[in-house]
Amino acid sequence: MSDPRRRGGHAGPGRAGGNFARRKRSTTVGAGSVGVTVADWLAALDRRAELRAKAGLTRRLLPRAAGDAVVDLAGNDYLGLAAHPEVTAAAARALSAYGLGATGSRLVRGSTDAHHALEDALADWLGADRALVFSSGYLANLAAVRALAQPRTLLVSDAHNHASLIDGCRISGAQTVVTPHADVAAVAAALAAAPGRPAVVVTESVFSVDGDLAPLARLHAVAREHGALLLVDDAHALGVTGPAGAGGVAAAGLAGQPDVVVTATLSKALGGAGGVVAGPAEFVRHVIETGRTFIFDTALPPAVAAGVHAAVGLARVGDDLRAELAERAALAVRRLTAAGLTVSEPDGAVVSVTAPGPEAATAWAADCRDRGVAVGCFRPPSTPDSRSRLRLTIGAGVPRRDFERALETIVECAP
Known part of the structure; x- marks a missing residue:
């Protein structure tokens, strides 16, 4: 089927609609003779899409029906709390x-009792003075980095x-x-090369690509x-590692340190949505008063905050779930390595399997999906x-x- 955009589009019934669409697409964008037409602009976008397709980098949205039968090894619901009865009941009450x-x-009006209760619970769990909840982990990271970067600050990343930190x-x-990656000597050299300058070391704890753990203590x-600060994105460690699942920072013995700021999403092990920045009370106050992605963003829905609060309580006593995760990760490494595949050695619940290239990765993931197994597919530039x-x-x-069957399918x- 041909692309209607290439035919000038169709704005409504009858000939007039089509003529209107064609007139709009010939409009010049820009001033004078240096502008381009909308048709040129759209054609350029099509060419870029064709180049991405040739490189195996096309991305598509795949709708998921409620209760589908796919074995999910792509989503981030590590502890299975997204649909836990206590979580959904708490969300329903708040809704x-x-x-x-x-x-x-x-x-303005977006701070509710549910938000403040969640922030208190997160601060207590993380061992921080104070925690601040955002509508997404991405926005939390943007706010944290920007708030830490003062004039002349050096960021060592x-x-x-993750893209949000970048x-x-x-x-x-x-x-x-x-x-x-994970090169402490290189970090030391970068800091030593800028004596007297304020600096921040920026890292994840469990990295989202290969699931390995940063050398946080070092x-x-x-x-x-x-004299530098340490910013740690604990997104893939919170709920999965550390005492009572408090994350990689707590596991490294750094919880509550005054020169450490922690961020995390609430959409992974906690099964909800949102993000958090936690650290010294003075820093969190600074974010509240200056953070653009906090000040100008609509708050997380109260029902989500209440559901995540319930999930925090379950995660803190979920040592049996964490043990199961560790056992399954080890099993995945054994099975996939035995089949001749190149597999990461995970420190959390993320296992990556190397593909020959982007097109092969896409086809591999599609074949798994066709056989009822959802897996993540990571290609450049991700x-x-x-x-x-x-x-x-x-x-x-x-x-x-189902998990063991999914491993067989991947092989x-x-x-």
Whole structure:
């Protein structure tokens, strides 16, 4: 079937609608003779899409029906709490009490009892002075990096950091040095090269690409030696590692340190949505008063905040679930390695499997999907080292029999 955009579009019934669409597409964008037509602009977008398709980088939205039968090794519901009865019941009560949305930003009308109760619970769990909830983990990271970057600040960022941390460094306007992945010596060298300057070491705890754990204790020691702060995105560790699931920072013995700021999403092990920034009370106050992605964003819906609060309580006593995750991750590594595949050694619940290239990764993931197994498909530019991967996220909520069958499917569909 031909693309209607290439025929000038169709704005409504009859000939007039089509003529209107064609007139609009010939409109010049820009001033004078240097402008381009809308048709030129759209054609350029089509050419870019064709180039992405040739490189195996096309991305498509795949709608998921409620209760589908796919074995989920792609979503981030690590502890299986998204549909836990206590979580959904708490969300339902708040939905009835507050309505669908927060109706405003946190500083206007968006702060509810549900938000403040969640923040208190998160601060206690993380061992921080104070916690602040955002509508997404992405926005939390943007706010944290920008708030830490003062005039002359040097940001030292790990090469495998998540896009939200990378974007935070970019929009902060601060000088950023990208160091090789998990290379403490490189971080020390970058800090030593800028004596007397304020600096922040920026890292994930469990990295989202390969599931490996950053050397947080050594990074903190180097940062403290040079008078730098440490910012840790605990998104893939919160609920999965550490005492009572308090995350990678707590596991490294750094919870509550005054020179450590922690961020995390609430959409992974906690099964909800939103993000959090936690740290010294003075820093959180600074974010509230200056953070643009906090001040100007509509608050997280109260029902989600209440559901996540219930999930925090369950996660804190979920040692059996964490043990199951660790056992399944080890099983996945054994089975896939035995089949001749190149597999990461996970420190959390993320296992990556190397694919020959982006097109092979896409086909591999599609074949698995056709056989009832959903897996993540990571390709450049989403990967920091130009390698394509299948990313498996281990979930305790997936029945064990289905999980083992899914591993067999991945092997059978391998290119």
